[in-house]
Amino acid sequence: MKHQGFNIAILILSGITVAYIIYPLVTILSFTEPAELLNSLTRPQVWNAFIISLVSATISTSVLALFGIPFAYFLAKYTIPGKFVLRVIVIIPLVLPPLASGALLLGVFGPNSPLVKSFPGVEFTQSILGVIIAQIYVSSPFMILASQAAFESVDESYEKIARVLGNNRLETFFRILLPLAKTGIIIGVIMSWVRAVGELGATMMMAYNPHTISIQIFEDNAIGGLRQAISGIILVVVLAILIVIIFYITTTKGRQILSLGNLASSSSSGEQ
Amino acid sequence: MTGVFSILAAILIFSISIDSIWSVVGISQAQIYKGKVFVMYAASLIKTFEEIIGPAFQKETGYPYQGEARGSIQVANMIIDGLRKPDFFVSAGTIPITKLMNNTSTPFAEWLLKFASAEMAISYSPNSRFYNDLEQARTGHIPWYEVLSKPGFKFGRTDPELDPKGYYMIITAKLANLYYNDSGIKQKILGEDRNTKQIFPEEILKTILEQGQLDAVASYKHEAIARGFPYITLPDQINLGDPTFTDFYRKASYILQAGSQTVFGEPIYFSFTIPTTVGNLDGAISFGDFILSANGKSILQEGGLNPIKPIAEGNTAKIPSYLRNMIEEGQEKEATVL
Numbered sequence: 297m298k299h300q301g302f303n304i305a306i307l308i309l310s311g312i313t314v315a316y317i318i319y320p321l322v323t324i325l326s327f328t329e330p331a332e333l334l335n336s337l338t339r340p341q342v343w344n345a346f347i348i349s350l351v352s353a354t355i356s357t358s359v360l361a362l363f364g365i366p367f368a369y370f371l372a373k374y375t376i377p378g379k380f381v382l383r384v385i386v387i388i389p390l391v392l393p394p395l396a397s398g399a400l401l402l403g404v405f406g407p408n409s410p411l412v413k414s415f416p417g418v419e420f421t422q423s424i425l426g427v428i429i430a431q432i433y434v435s436s437p438f439m440i441l442a443s444q445a446a447f448e449s450v451d452e453s454y455e456k457i458a459r460v461l462g463n464n465r466l467e468t469f470f471r472i473l474l475p476l477a478k479t480g481i482i483i484g485v486i487m488s489w490v491r492a493v494g495e496l497g498a499t500m501m502m503a504y505n506p507h508t509i510s511i512q513i514f515e516d517n518a519i520g521g522l523r524q525a526i527s528g529i530i531l532v533v534v535l536a537i538l539i540v541i542i543f544y545i546t547t548t549k550g551r552q553i554l555s556l557g558n559l560a561s562s563s564s565s566g567e568q
Numbered sequence: 569m570t571g572v573f574s575i576l577a578a579i580l581i582f583s584i585s586i587d588s589i590w591s592v593v594g595i596s597q598a599q600i601y602k603g604k605v606f607v608m609y610a611a612s613l614i615k616t617f618e619e620i621i622g623p624a625f626q627k628e629t630g631y632p633y634q635g636e637a638r639g640s641i642q643v644a645n646m647i648i649d650g651l652r653k654p655d656f657f658v659s660a661g662t663i664p665i666t667k668l669m670n671n672t673s674t675p676f677a678e679w680l681l682k683f684a685s686a687e688m689a690i691s692y693s694p695n696s697r698f699y700n701d702l703e704q705a706r707t708g709h710i711p712w713y714e715v716l717s718k719p720g721f722k723f724g725r726t727d728p729e730l731d732p733k734g735y736y737m738i739i740t741a742k743l744a745n746l747y748y749n750d751s752g753i754k755q756k757i758l759g760e761d762r763n764t765k766q767i768f769p770e771e772i773l774k775t776i777l778e779q780g781q782l783d784a785v786a787s788y789k790h791e792a793i794a795r796g797f798p799y800i801t802l803p804d805q806i807n808l809g810d811p812t813f814t815d816f817y818r819k820a821s822y823i824l825q826a827g828s829q830t831v832f833g834e835p836i837y838f839s840f841t842i843p844t845t846v847g848n849l850d851g852a853i854s855f856g857d858f859i860l861s862a863n864g865k866s867i868l869q870e871g872g873l874n875p876i877k878p879i880a881e882g883n884t885a886k887i888p889s890y891l892r893n894m895i896e897e898g899q900e901k902e903a904t905v906l
Contacts (some may be wrong), residue, residue, distance in 0.1 A: 399651070407845075408650040422606065422634070501651070505606075505634040518637065518771040519615045520795070521778045 321533065328526055336527035345512035346531050352424055352508065353492035356431035360439045360488055365481065368443030369469065390437040394497025397433055401502050405429060426503030431492035438487040446480025447473060479547050486543060493535065604632040605851035608646075609658035610838065611637040611770045612686075612733065612787070615794045616871035617658075624867065625858045631851045639731030639770050640664035641824075647676050653845040655852040658838065658859075660686070660732040660788075662881065663831055665841050669882055676844050679882035681891070682837035683859060684873040687809025688733075688740045689789040690716070691797040695780035702784060706800045713744060716784065717756040724777060725786040726770045728761060728822055732836075733770075735822040736808055737786035739833040742820035743806040761822065788836075790872030809874075811835045838873065839881075842888065853888050860894055 336342070371382060389397055405412060405420040412420050420426055450473055458468045474481070496510040504511060513528035544550035605625075609617055614637040622633040636654075638646070644664040646652040648671055657677070659665050668677035690712060692702045698721060705712040716723055728734035738761055741754035759766065768776065774795055777785050784800075789809070792799035804810040808817055817833035824831060840859065842852045858864045865875040878895045880887060 402651050406651060407653045504636045514771065515614070515618065515637075517775055518611070519618060521775045 321529075324522060324526055324529065328523065332523065333526060333530075336524060337530065339527070341507065342509075342512055342516075342527050342531065345507040345509045345528065348424065348427065348506055349493045349509040352427045352431060353489050356428045356435060356492045357439070357485055357489045359428070360432050360435055361485060364436060364439035364484075364488075365443050368440050368484075369447055369473075371440070371444045372447035386440050387437055389433050389435075394434055394495065395501060396497075398430060398498035398501025401429060401433060401498060405502065422503050422505055424503070424506060427499055427506075427508055430498035430502040431495050434495050434498050435488040435491040438491055439484045442484025442487060443477070443481045446477035446484070449480065450476045479549055482543075482547050486539060490539060493532070602630050602632070603848040603851055604634045605656060605848055605855050606654045607633065607635045607656040607658065607855060608643045608652060608654040609635060609637055609656075610640045610643075610660035611731070612660060612791045613637065613658065613838075613871070613873075616790075616867065616873075620867050620871070621858075621864070624863065625855060628858065628863070629851075629854050631848075631854055633855075639726065639734075641667070641732065642730045644668050645826075647843060647845065653847060654843060655846045655848045656840065656855050657843055658840045660838055661736070661834070661836055662839050663732065663829075665839055666882075667827075667829070668841070668843065674844075677841040677882070678844065678886040679880060679884055680839045680841045681856070681860075681887070681895070682839040682876065682879040682881070684838040684868055684875045685809060685811070686788045686790055686836045686838060686873060687804075687807040688736055688802055688836070689787055689792055689807065690784050690800040690802070691774070691777065691787040691792040691795070692784035692799070693777045693780060693782070693797065695778070696783035698783050702800065703798070706798060711748070712800045712802070713748070713753050713757055717753075721784075722782045723757060723766050723784055723786075724768050724773050724782040725758070725766055726773060727767050729825055731770050733786060733788060734767070735824070735831050736836060738822050739817070739820045739831070740786075740802065740806050740808060743817065743833060746816075746819060747803065747805050788872075793872035808833060808836045837876070837879070849888070853890050856888075856891050857894060860891070 371379070371386075392400075402421065403409065405426070407421070412418075418425070420429065454472050454476065455468050458472045459465075463471065493508075494510060495508070496514060499508055499511060500514070507515065509528050509532060513525045513532075516528060517525040544554050607617070607622075617635050617637065622635050625631065626633045636652075640659040640661070641664050643652070643654075643657060643659070644667045647654065647657070647668060657665065657668075659680075662680055662682065665677050665680040669675050669680070690702075690705075692699070696702060698715060698718065701710065701715045701718070704710045705715045715721065725737045726734040728738055738754070738758065741758050744753045745751045773782075773785055774787075774791070774797070776782055777797070787797075787799070789799060789801070789807075791797075801807070805813050805816055814835055817835065820833045822831045823829070840856060842849070842856065846852050859868075860878060868875050880892075880895065884892070
């Protein structure tokens with residue numbers, strides 16, 4: 297009986313959670329007309345904004361991976377005094393309201409800053425570069441924390457054995473640690489990418505133009521209310537579907553879910 | 569691992585090869601050859617500027633248009649704080665620009681041109697519980713302020729510290745006290761100046777009205793027209809749209825908390841300036857020319873604004889000669905027609 301009670305409780309709580317997330321979307325769709333929606337969806341500025349979001353988020357996530365994964369390795373494996381301070385620093389972009397992050401970034405990259413004045417030709421703000429800078433800042437905690445947790449979850453004895461068998465730190469990192477931490481890191485990459493696409497507040501300060509899809513939705517709402525903003529919203533929801541598909545294809549766990557187990561084992565050995 | 573990065577690379581390549589990316593790149597190339605014009609403007613104009621004026625200007629002149637709508641006071645604050653360097657600034661009323669002109673350390677503007685007049689109105693939603701009463705008020709059967717004072721009526725407006733429309737509404741309500749000889753009107757319909765139950769950011773105000781969360785909002789007449797809302801016209805004596813009542817308008821005021829500046833009631837003139845921090849002067853002049861041209865004026869008129877003969881204020885000698893000539897020529901033409 298208790299066993300059944302536990303199952304029912306889990307199902308009810310899950311059902312409420314799902315309804316809470318999906319219901320607002322369902323209600324919006326109910327008051328749009330298909331013709332109006334199609335018109336709204338085919339506007340070039342909506343697609344421009346969508347492409348800008350995809351491209352900038354990809355670049356941001358790549359840059360973030362380049363710096364964030366090594367930093368996460370540092371946090372996981374190196375022992376230094378004052379690590380506490382570093383941990384606080386890592387979560388600051390997570391805790392700051394995005395508008396505040398954007399305003400602070402403007403202090404560093406805005407037209408009056410010394411950094412910008414030393415690079416006169418470059419447009420750090422109100423440009424795609426500004427979008428990327430904003431996205432990197434707000435997404436960084438996701439990349440760093442997820443990767444750090446992934447590294448820390450790998451049993452240290454694997455690394456120790458590898459070192460004993462003659463691998464140096466670099467070889468151990470690429471041959472043992474990274475593949476074993478793969479899933480956690482991929483989740484970090486995906487979360488950073490998604491956060492970058494969904495970013496609004498910091499981008500509004502750093503680069504209101506060219507519009508990302510979030511800003512386009514914001515502006516569409518200001519101009520014509522939800523009716524006009526729906527097209528952008530739908531594109532983003534489609535993106536959510538794509539992301540889950542990507543997760544299924546690229547992670548071992550995902551492929552297992554899809555019962556492509558054979559594919560998983562043969563390709564992962566070839567991935568080294 | 570390589571799976572993820574190849575997916576990322578695929579997205580990058582795929583999106584780059586889509587046609588629309590070329591238009592983005594095209595714009596950036598155009599930015600290099602014919603510099604973009606960065607226009608910051610009063611948020612009530614967002615639909616007209618983003619959907620009509622921006623594309624029309626770009627098509628006619630070849631200058632890429634880049635617009636950002638915000639409350640006019642907020643624009644002035646951002647310029648003063650060094651957060652933005654627009655080429656062109658369109659403001660609701662003259663106070664945001666005079667704030668730039670009077671900035672003590674460095675003035676950010678030296679002149680302004682009033683180019684269109686606007687008036688206050690009450691927009692409302694067909695979804696409101698009070699819709700019938702509001703319709704009665706619109707047709708003049710019952711006083712509008714009585715409807716707004718009804719218990720449970722939810723009125724919305726913008727922050728007087730950020731948006732001229734915010735303080736204009738307060739001033740209009742104070743003028744209503746005088747005009748209708750009832751000193752309780754302003755308190756009944758607005759409550760205190762920064763009444764937290766009524767104040768919302770400009771960008772979401774009309775949306776929550778549409779969704780039925782508010783019954784009516786303070787707006788300019790041209791906003792109501794642009795957005796397709798039914799609206800109540802207010803008497804000329806209080807709607808800040810008729811210069812013949814300038815002296816009467818002056819009887820009400822609002823004190824801006826930041827800087828303790830007093831804003832007196834005045835006819836609402838939309839005005840523009842080219843700030844001193846302009847990057848693309850030629851583009852900015854071109855935009856000013858477009859706004860003042862016959863084409864620009866008819867677009868504004870369709871959007872519900874009322875173009876006027878331009879009136880210059882401030883250090884008029886600093887107005888770019890091209891624009892100054894345009895204004896003088898316009899005045900000469902008017903003289904010969906008469």
